[in-house]
Amino acid sequence: MRIRKYNPNKDFLFILNSEKTFIETHGESVNIKSAYLKKYWNHDGLNIYILEHKGVQIGYVIAVYNGKHYELNTIYMKNGYRNKGFMFKLLSFLLKEISSNEKIIAEHLSGDTAAQKTLIKCGFVYQKVEKNYYDNNKDSLVYEINLKDL
Numbered sequence: 001m002r003i004r005k006y007n008p009n010k011d012f013l014f015i016l017n018s019e020k021t022f023i024e025t026h027g028e029s030v031n032i033k034s035a036y037l038k039k040y041w042n043h044d045g046l047n048i049y050i051l052e053h054k055g056v057q058i059g060y061v062i063a064v065y066n067g068k069h070y071e072l073n074t075i076y077m078k079n080g081y082r083n084k085g086f087m088f089k090l091l092s093f094l095l096k097e098i099s100s101n102e103k104i105i106a107e108h109l110s111g112d113t114a115a116q117k118t119l120i121k122c123g124f125v126y127q128k129v130e131k132n133y134y135d136n137n138k139d140s141l142v143y144e145i146n147l148k149d150l
Contacts, residue, residue, distance in 0.1 A: 001086070003093045006048035006060070014050075014057045018076050045070075047098065051077075051090045059086055061094045061105065070098060072106035075115070087118045095122060101148040110139040119143045123150065 006015075043064025051058055059077040063070045072094075077087050098104070106124055108115040120126075124143035133140035 001089065002052045003049050003090060004052070011048075011050050011057065011060070015048075015062075015076075016061055018060070018078075019074070034054070047094065049090065049094060049097065051086060053081065053086070061090050061092055063094055063098065065102070069102050070104040072104055075106075075118075082114060083123055088121055091118060091122050095145070095147065095150060098147060103144055103146045106145075107133070107140040108143075108145045109134065110141050116141065116143075 032107045038083060045067075046071075047063045047065075048060060050060050054124070054133065057078075058081045059075075061075045062073040064073055075087060075091055077090075095104070104124075105117055105127075107130065108119070120143075124145045125143050130140040132138070
């Protein structure tokens with residue numbers, strides 16, 4: 001297993017195809033998600049890390065600093081590699097790499113118990129429910145961690 005910084009020449013299509021799959025699976029608007037990604041893609045506060053297993057890209061994490069705090073934009077793991085501890089290792093790596101006195105806010109689709117368990121295991125604390133957050137009227141659960149407390 002290896003975690004490394006994002007390389008646009010090597011990783012762009014992996015992330016793009018993964019995001020497209022997520023959007024199609026969860027019924028989100030492709031236009032909204034694309035606009036969001038374009039907004040942050042060249043952002044100075046963008047942190048992207050890729051997880052490889054046996055030389056194959058299997059996951060990534062995207063966090064963006066918005067001037068006040070970090071937002072955990074995406075944590076993705078390919079099917080077949082989920083529920084094996086990879087997501088925890090990737091998120092733990094991100095928390096060490098950011099190493100600031102800021103907080104990170106993470107939201108995820110309610111019902112995604114794997115994401116919920118991983119966030120809690122990494123020290124995130126539940127904050128609130130955002131009703132009808134997604135285009136398909138599904139709720140989002142919001143978690144937060146203060147990096148200065150780590």
